[in-house]
Amino acid sequence: MRKRGHRRRIEALATALPQRFAALARRAGLLTLLGAFFAYPGALAADAVLVALFVPDEPGFTPASLPVPRPAQHASVAIVIDDMGLNRRLSERTIRLPATLTLAYLPYAPDLGGQTRAATAAGHEVILHMPMEPLGNHDPGPDALRPSLPAEENLRRLRAALAAVPVAVGVNNHMGSRFTEDAAALAPILAEIGARGLYFLDSRTSPRSLAFTTAQGLGLPTLGRDVFLDDSDVPEAIARQIAAIEARARRTGSVIAIGHPREATLAALEAWTMEAEARGFRTIALSARLPGHRAAQRQGWSLGGGR
Numbered sequence: 001m002r003k004r005g006h007r008r009r010i011e012a013l014a015t016a017l018p019q020r021f022a023a024l025a026r027r028a029g030l031l032t033l034l035g036a037f038f039a040y041p042g043a044l045a046a047d048a049v050l051v052a053l054f055v056p057d058e059p060g061f062t063p064a065s066l067p068v069p070r071p072a073q074h075a076s077v078a079i080v081i082d083d084m085g086l087n088r089r090l091s092e093r094t095i096r097l098p099a100t101l102t103l104a105y106l107p108y109a110p111d112l113g114g115q116t117r118a119a120t121a122a123g124h125e126v127i128l129h130m131p132m133e134p135l136g137n138h139d140p141g142p143d144a145l146r147p148s149l150p151a152e153e154n155l156r157r158l159r160a161a162l163a164a165v166p167v168a169v170g171v172n173n174h175m176g177s178r179f180t181e182d183a184a185a186l187a188p189i190l191a192e193i194g195a196r197g198l199y200f201l202d203s204r205t206s207p208r209s210l211a212f213t214t215a216q217g218l219g220l221p222t223l224g225r226d227v228f229l230d231d232s233d234v235p236e237a238i239a240r241q242i243a244a245i246e247a248r249a250r251r252t253g254s255v256i257a258i259g260h261p262r263e264a265t266l267a268a269l270e271a272w273t274m275e276a277e278a279r280g281f282r283t284i285a286l287s288a289r290l291p292g293h294r295a296a297q298r299q300g301w302s303l304g305g306g307r
Contacts, residue, residue: 074282075249078102078256078289079269080201080225082129082174084119085109090261095122097266099273099283104129104172107161108142116167125285127201128168130161132176134205140175147178147185158189162196169287169294172201173211180209187214194220199290201225203258221290229259229268238268249281254289 084091084105094103095118102125105116116126131144143157162168171193173180180186180202190211193200199221202211215222226248229241241257249255259265276283287293 074277074280075246076254076284076288077245077249077276077281078254078284078286079229080104080127080172080256080258080286081261082172082203082258083260084129085112085115087261088115090263090266091115092118093266094261095119095124097269097273099269099276100124100285101283102127102170102286104174105165105168106131106141106174107164112164116165120167125169125287126165126167127170127172127286128161128165129174130158130171130176131174132179134175134179135177138175144174145176145179145185145189147182151185151188154185155188155192158192168198170199170201173203173205175205176203176211177206177209180211181206183210183214186211187218190215190218190220194218197294199223199287199293201256201286221293223256223286223289225258226255227257229257230262230265233262233264235264235268238264242268242272246279246281254284256286256289 079099080102081094082104084094084103086106086109088110094101100123103116103119104127105112105119106129108131109115119126131140131142133144133146134140143160145154145157162171190200194215200211200215200223202209202215202222202224204212204225212222212224227241227245229245230238231241232238245255245257259269273283
């Protein structure tokens with residue numbers, strides 16, 4: 001009888017030990033998972049089998065009830081529309097696009113106050129599209145910045161343009177292939193933009209542009225264009241550029257594209273933006289690429305999905 005009772009106690013202990021060790025292992029696993037989450041947020045995949053192993057051995061806990069961080073599902077596309085404001089009909093059509101956009105207004109467009117208020121009311125971000133001297137004989141418009149002018153005159157022109165678009169949170173260059181190649185002419189302009197708490201987008205109209213590196217050297221929040229959407233107005237060419245935008249966004253996680261308020265461009269964007277999210281893309285404002293910037297903080301822009 002004594003041997004039989006001793007054997008029962010050994011069997012009970014042998015049965016209980018694996019259960020206790022399993023519970024401890026699950027709790028230890030959960031602590032490891034939580035530690036990894038706080039050390040590397042966003043780096044953990046939502047693997048249902050992994051989660052099941054780490055669920056505490058307590059009532060009410062299931063894999064479904066345990067919150068698990070998931071990676072972002074959408075690549076980010078920042079679409080900038082230049083030359084806004086001159087053609088009112090096409091500019092208004094641009095504002096109606098079902099996407100978060102960054103709209104670059106020329107400082108000599110009419111009724112900039114009304115136009116930019118309508119743009120921000122529709123949820124878009126507004127920047128100044130600053131005319132700068134190009135190579136060749138193209139006309140950038142009145143009061144363009146030119147390397148041949150004294151720095152003070154260029155600053156006067158920039159300040160007047162900024163006063164015309166007071167809601168602007170950033171600046172990019174209109175034309176400017178000559179001006180953006182001149183670091184000495186750029187420096188005071190970029191310093192003024194930075195002093196006002198704005199950001200700068202280098203449209204990269206010249207492969208020799210020094211705007212991006214000069215702005216970085218001054219500590220100015222700066223970005224650079226990745227893809228031109230509509231160098232050609234042919235719908236097939238625009239479709240190829242949209243494919244290039246998607247390919248780059250999938251490869252790198254985000255992309256900056258520049259287009260214009262033109263019939264073919266807007267028709268392509270109207271179709272693309274309607275299905276962008278289903279295709280795995282989210283449109284964002286430019287300042288979402290600068291999370292510490294005041295525009296991103298004020299508007300609540302985020303890389304995860306606009307605003």
